[in-house]
Amino acid sequence: MVTLKINNKEVSVPKGATILDAARKLDIHIPVLCHHEDLCVAGNCRVCVVEQKGSMALVASCARPAEEGMDIMTNTMRVRSARRHIVELLLAEHRSDCTKCHRNMNCELQKVANDYSIGEHIFLDLVEDHDYFVDRSSPSFIKDDSKCIRCQRCVRTCEQLQYVSAIAVAHKGAEQKISSFHDRPMSHVVCTNCGQCVNRCPTAALVEKTYIDQVWDAIYDPNTHVVVQTAPAVRVALGEALGLDAGARVTGKMVAALKQMGIDSVLDTDFTADLTIMEEGTELLVRLKKALVDGDKEISLPMFTSCSPGWIKFIEHRYPKYLPNLSTCKSPQQMFGALAKTFYADKRKLDPAKVVSVSIMPCTAKKFEADRPEMRSSGYKDVDFVLTTRELGMMIKQAGINFDTLEEARYDSIMGDSTGAAVIFGATGGVMEAALRTAYEIVTGREVPFENLNIKPVRGLEGVKEASVKIEGCVDDWKFLEGAELKVAIAHGLTNADKVMKAVRDGKAEYHFVEIMACPGGCIGGGGQPIPTNQEIRQLRVDAIYEEDEQMVLRKSHENPEVIAIYKEFLGEPNGHKAHELLHTHYVEREAY
Template sequence: MANKLTLQIDGIDVTVPEDTTILAAARKANIHIPSLCYHEDLCVAGNCRVCVVEVSGSKTLVASCAMPASEGMQVFTNTGKVRLARKHIVELLLSEHNADCTKCYKNGNCELQFLASEMLTGDHLFLDLVPGKKYTIDRFNSAIIKDDSRCIRCQRCVRTCEELQSVSALDVAYKGDKMKISTFFENPLFEVVCTNCGQCVNRCPTGALIEKNYVDPVWEAIYDKTKHVVVQTAPAVRIALGEALGLPPGKIVTGKMVAALKRLGFDSVLDTDFTADLTIIEEGHELLSRLKRVLVDKDTTVALPMTTSCSPGWIKFIEHTFPELLPNLSSCKSPQQMFGALTKTYYAQKRGVDPKNIISVSVMPCTAKKFEADRPEMRSSGYKDVDYVLTTRELAIMIKQAGLDFQSLPNESFDSIMGSSTGAAVIFGTTGGVMEAALRTAYEIVTGREVPFEKLNITPVRGTEGEVREATIKIEKTKPEWKFLEGVELKCVVANGLAHAKRVMQNVKDGTANYHFIEIMACPGGCLGGGGQPIPTNPEIRAKRKSAIYEEDMGMPIRKSHENPEVAEIYKDFLGEPLGHKSHELLHTHYTPRKRY
């Protein structure tokens, strides 16, 4: 237990543990100190200086985010000196900033804009520096637009990219008035190690880093009567969409989301959860097959441990960082891409629609999915498997544009076919979910019994943010055909956030870890903390999304992927068997080794 200390903020005694900053102490006392570069997920930068306060005995003001509280310290957050300094600072930021708010994607959801209105800026205290600057806009990439004219150089993105993701695609370049956030050799994002994870987008306080939005093309497709527009929605969207539409975090809005999508005019509202279940079947069999080839056939060409492949940010990361470990990646496409490939084949056949008239749209908690959909290998249906990827945020925009009162919408159900799902699919949205879903199925395939955990909740593999979770599941009393797995202790690892993924894979590369199965999600907390989710994000919000996901799982009538009736149907009518010829053609893929530079 840390020692406590008491300081006085604006005359109020506040008692906090040692090592608490003034900003944190003030928040505890419900005293609002504005801030910009500070973010709960990141290390303290102390560079915007918006959060300055007066401290007795100090000649200068101090940045409250960076200054630890001390016993007896007297802090004043609202003196004339503080107010003028803050106003100056915000005015300075605005003078360097392309403040053409009505033309900005973040209009209305911009931290700088909020501060500007709070400070009553508008007096044009200083000169407009923007016309003298040569700002670049990088829109050459499928997922993320980087607009330097909106950048306030708070370096949240730099810290995100380095600390949370260990990617370091973004860094500070130059100094003084020319200082900017840039990439290696100032190359566009698509030419550097950027994984398109979008964590920087989630944390950018302004419109400097935003997703490339596809709202208008999707509307056009909907309006086009010759097109059959199919939409799929990822598991993590339904527990976060509400946040962008006025509901508190942690609210499950599956039914309302479906209702909204139908009202927007999509011809078929389907569920990525369906292919999440399919992923489990394919990936589960792939794991078992790899284990058999290693343990029984003594095949040394088979790579173990096997790692999951649902997270496109993770895929791009491993392609750059550990290209020699690509054979360890499951060859399964992500659920989004399986869905896309099946939409223009299986679905088209069943519904009697010409695939060339199908527009396949996905709603994802993710920006990297936009890049994934554009990969040249994602055209196994003969067409672009997924035409447009929308983030959770873009869907919220469409709902607002359509004038729907989201909160009063009724709950509706997904269409069929490819609309049914299970609890196992829902938990794909959180770290540890794919692992848990795979175990629920694989264990049962091998033993004929349910996993030996109460209510199927395999809590040992449920990941936690900021840590790598390792668990061992002992396989006992197998069916005769899986005899070689009798007594095997299946070593599972779950990691979320690329910084943690890097550590796990380094161990694999060094040969210091003897895992069997690794689940990796690029984003903190898994897809629920994805780069396409509503802004803001912080540990508390993500924790609420996480409980909502497990709540949704518990509420599902079916909670094991292999029991999804539509999954059984697709194997019977179309795919044949897991890992079969058709599966390989449509549901599996290969990867591209890439360089760091």
């Protein structure tokens, strides 16, 4: 421990902690812009400068380790003047069209500017001197260099959390900017559209591409039938966008709000999450049988999950050799979309051409996924519009709904039923747990041998988790698995995914089934979730997900009555012909840069 003084108050912090950490311990506020809890230190915005007794220059509190005996002042004349100047400088090169900005009222630069009551500008406007570029090429997000304050959070996110490095710092001096490889459009680089940069951008230099107006238009159009699906992770985060605490569970209120907004049918992605388990679980068992019993050398193991479109694009760019290892199952969003304009339209006697399928996702990559040419198996665009949790929050505000006092409502039917197994898709390890709950029972006829169905070893925010399940007492059809040890791994965040991929590639890991989610914490930490994000917030959302699961009556996907019904009435068998046509897909190899 080291002991130092900040504003004449003593504080002790562990060795290696920064002055900023120490100040926070004392509840002393120091503004930051480039600093982010999830990322390494940058120390480049300089807005966190403080005075250190004995030092001629000011020091950046986010980057300077606390030292024994330091005497720090955070609000001297020099500090105040420097901070004001720095904020002014940032504003000088930032297009400050706040009232028209997507991040208005939720912008870190705006907040700091407000705190330092920047009134009339001292400095000269530099925006017009720059040839700023707005890149709208990605279906998921917009990159607007005129809003960029060069904090490099996005660069660090892409490199450290995601191991993608689709963006990096280019050029120097006044020309310095955040750019892609050879300035190519974001749609033509290795970007996975995960949106983690969007989540951490302090301004609107990186924002999701919104489809709010299009969805309102569809709602207002009397000739369309708007069907909405909501992803599992949205219900534990939407509250944050509407002023509630992190971890608030707002499923019923969300459904009620959507109904008030005029959505014709509010349904649940959880239904197709359960369906995914049926399809993917069956696919895994079939692969295992072919590999272990039939000795089929063509079968690729381990099998990787395919729910996360950021992960899909990552493997398509980076490890195309392993595309056969991906489950062919579409993600729950796309299964839902394909069924909405076939099964659902049919049942409800609707013209599928008039069904507008909207999904509410914690994710920006889902926008890209919905646009993929493979995702038209209904004969139409399976999912017309994808909105993020943040966009839904915005729409609820626009609709003038008081979210807090809203009476809870229930999902519509059909395709509105779900189980706890589907809800936990939202957290890292959830797909694995749901799959195990079902697969184990199919194979042995008994529930998974974990207390209250909670498979704890696959839960938690550790980067890579491994577990194994011994299979004993198999029913006749699956006798070949008797005594086998099913080895699984779970990774979240693409940096962790890459570690797993390297281990698999180098033959250092022998897994049967691997769950990978592109975002830290899984979907609850998705790029479309409310800003800000950090480990603490993600943990609260994870906790909420498991609470949601615990209070469900049904907690195993194969027990979902609507799932049972849809196989009977429409799909036939899991992995059967119809299922393959609508619920499975294929992947493409992409460039490595």
